[in-house]
Amino acid sequence: MVRIGFLGVAHLHADAYVGNLRAAGAEVVGVHDRDPVRARSWGARFGVPVHEDVDSLLAASLDAVVVCSETAHHAALVERAAASGCAVLCEKPLGVGAADSARIVAACHRAGVPLMTAFPVRFSPAVRSLRALLDSGGLGALRAFSGTNQSVMPTRERAWFADPVLAGGGAMMDHIVHLADVFCWLLDAVPEQVYAVGNRIVHSDVVPVETSGLVLLDFPGGVFASIDCSWNRPLDYPTWGGIGLSAVGDGGTVEVDAMRQRLTRFGGGQSFGWTPWGVDINQLMIDEFLDAVREQREPAVTGRDGLVATTVALAALESVASGAPVPWPDV
Amino acid sequence: MTTDAGTRSRSARVGLVGTGFMGTVHAAAWRGIGVPVAAVLVQPGNEAAARATCPEAEVHSALQGFLDAVDVVDICTPSDTHVELALAAAKAGRPTLCEKPLTLEVASARDVVRAFAAAGVPLQVAHVVRFFPEYVAAREAVLRGEIGDPAVVRLARLSFAPxxxxxxxxxxxxxxxxxxxxxxxxxxxxARWIAGEVTQVAARASGGPRSHGIAVLTHASGAISHIEASWAEPAPVFRTRMEIAGSRGIISCDSDETAPFIPRLHDSAAAADTALADVSLAANPFEAELRHFLDVVDGRREPVLTPADAVAAVQLAAAARRSAGEGSPVAIDLVGAEG
Known part of the structure; x- marks a missing residue:
């Protein structure tokens, strides 16, 4: 049985992953969080033993760690886990800047341990179908993508998402990376240039970070792509948000909405709501991570993939600040 | 709004220029509001086609005789002919409705607007989306403050290639x-009607007859807009989407999700050569547009769309095309007819 430790549970995805790991037959051995109160309440809620310090958890014969701390603490935790020989599943974005993001990839490479960036959207059957269609040539030459990853401001769940030091930014750091990764994966390329605009009109009274953003990416061969990363669903929106994209090729167009498989519900305590019935893409991602740990191989989504997507988000923030497109920095 | 076009303008002699795709749509809408087209101007040799489209109208092929025979002018000709026809209508003092785009360059758009200002007669450009009931309802909700301050406007118009x-x-x-x-x-x-003046435009387009384009706008208010337009869809797709996210909520509309009638037929009639929104199952925006024009001509309504708005639209389209061509964002100078 694969033995897993949680390093940080600040990111709300930890709440889902713990169930996914157990469903896949892994043992969740322990949790450490720099906030001892949070560690205790999370550990009690999910029945996971709490470790007061990182070393004591790493000493518990772990095969792998899941790093769900605040983004700013990812690098230090990954370095310690990798040095102790643990495989790493790191929440996105990898880091808050170029340097700490690169440190994460370098540490795992140096230690020879598998590193996976948590991009579950890659495992969406709808996204996979689009990849298959592109690979088969059925969409002809691809011309453009248009993507949306809009959501409720995640401070509804965790306040640090809007802390510029801990998160590196707001909506742009949170919600560019999934689609940036999908676009780069579908095209097998990195952008040549990143342009972005943003604002803080939604929730300007509560947070100091950008809450809306639009990104325009230029890929090789004239392919262009856009991302809407806004935290502009109202706080009483029936779900966290959504993710979707359209692809335009010479052979036609495709629309992908990973969230559309859901029931519509009226009444039942909320005037309106959705009940999803599609596959759990977090589970598919965790299954792949555990397979990679068992086989000691590179996961289907790599650390470098996370580095590329994080670089897109950082370049977008830079573009918003300067008002000009940012050429792709070599990573 | 009533179906009665009003006391004075009901008797207006409407002159339609061009009986192609939009000319045919406008002729039907004029009929629909009870003010059938009185005269049509076409190129010499096209008289028979004009009679078929507009049997109620007298057919002209000489500009001056046509202008003498009408009270108001409706220009539905190819976009590159708008300047010459609009300047002639202004010179003759005829209130004019002109299909969009007003012109293909900002400078000529300003020339046309100046000519109408000098003549002291109204010019309305047929940005008909301002008369589509769902777009009007969304704007009214924004003006009522239902969603707070607009933050992100997303608009899409996805069609097969004409x-x-x-x-x-x-x-x-x-x-x-x-x-x-x-x-x-x-x-x-x-987008400009909802979120105000635009300061920067960045755009891309795939080009060719099936071009697909995206433009990202920055508004002076701080709002940002994502505009998508496409001729890349297979026929007969024509789809519009609109979402306005504000500080307090979201308003959205998707033509796919709001169609009240969805036929799926084994034998479908030959598709049209150009897509047009189905306007048969709600208030007809073309008729609303014509009624509004006549109301403005009669001095009974302030224009929903000023000549300066039409210049600004040309300016935004030019900026988007330039940005797509050059690959860099384009800053927008102050809009308006002067300058």
Whole structure:
């Protein structure tokens, strides 16, 4: 049985992953969080033993760690886990800047341990179908993508998402990376240039970070792509948000909405709501991570993939600040 | 709004220029509001086609005789001919409705607007989206403050490529202006109507007859807009989407999700060569547009769309096309007829 430790549970995805790991037959051995109160309440809620310090958890014969701390603490935790020989599943974005993001990839490479960036959207059957269609040539030459990853401001769940030091930014750091990764994966390329605009009109009274953003990416061969990363669903929106994209090729167009498989519900305590019935893409991602740990191989989504997507988000923030497109920095 | 066009303008002699795709749509709408077209101006040799489209109208092929025979002018000709016809109508003192885009360059748009200002007669450009009931309802909700301050406006107009033959004016980008001037201009205008003046435009387009384009606008208010226009869909797809996210909520509408009638037929009639929203199952926006024009002509309504708005739309389309061509964002100078 694969033995897993949680390093940080600040990111709300930890709440889902713990169930996914157990469903896949892994043992969740322990949790450490720099906030001892949070560690205790999370550990009690999910029945996971709490470790007061990182070393004591790493000493518990772990095969792998899941790093769900605040983004700013990812690098230090990954370095310690990798040095102790643990495989790493790191929440996105990898880091808050170029340097700490690169440190994460370098540490795992140096230690020879598998590193996976948590991009579950890659495992969406709808996204996979689009990849298959592109690979088969059925969409002809691809011309453009248009993507949306809009959501409720995640401070509804965790306040640090809007802390510029801990998160590196707001909506742009949170919600560019999934689609940036999908676009780069579908095209097998990195952008040549990143342009972005943003604002803080939604929730300007509560947070100091950008809450809306639009990104325009230029890929090789004239392919262009856009991302809407806004935290502009109202706080009483029936779900966290959504993710979707359209692809335009010479052979036609495709629309992908990973969230559309859901029931519509009226009444039942909320005037309106959705009940999803599609596959759990977090589970598919965790299954792949555990397979990679068992086989000691590179996961289907790599650390470098996370580095590329994080670089897109950082370049977008830079573009918003300067008002000009940012050429792709070599990573 | 009533179906009665009003006491004075009900008797207006409407002159329609051009009986192509939009001319035919407008002729039907004029009939629909009880003010059938009185005279049609066409190129010499096209008289028979004009009679078929507009049997109620007298047919002219000479500009001056046509202008003498009408009270108001409705220009539905290829986009590159608008300047000359509009200037002639202004010179003759005829209130004019002109199809969009007003012109294909900002300078000539300003010339036309100045000519109408000097003549002291109204000019309305047919940015008909401002009369579509769902777009009007969304704007009214925004003005009521239902969603707070607009933050992100997302507009999409996704269509199959018009197919009027390779030799048609429409296929010639120098005559039609291409995707940004012909299709995206609707939503460029609407975004500005919702979120105010635009300060920067960044755009991309795939080019060719099936071009797909995206423009990202920055508004002076701080709001940002994502505008998508496409001729890349297979026929008969024509789809519009709109979402306005504000500080307190979201308003959205998707034509796919709001169609009240969805036929799926084994034998479908030959598809039209150009897509047009189905306007048969709600308030007809073309009729609303014509009624509004007559109301403005009669001095009974302030214009929903000023000549300066039409210049701004041309300016945004030009900026988007330039940005797509050069690959860099384009800053927008102050809009308006002067300068």
């Amino acid at each position: 197919d009027r033959g390779a030799e048609s004016w429409f296929a010639d980008e120098r005559r039609s202006g291409g995707l940004f001037f012909d299709l995206m201009i609707h939503d460029l205008d609407y």
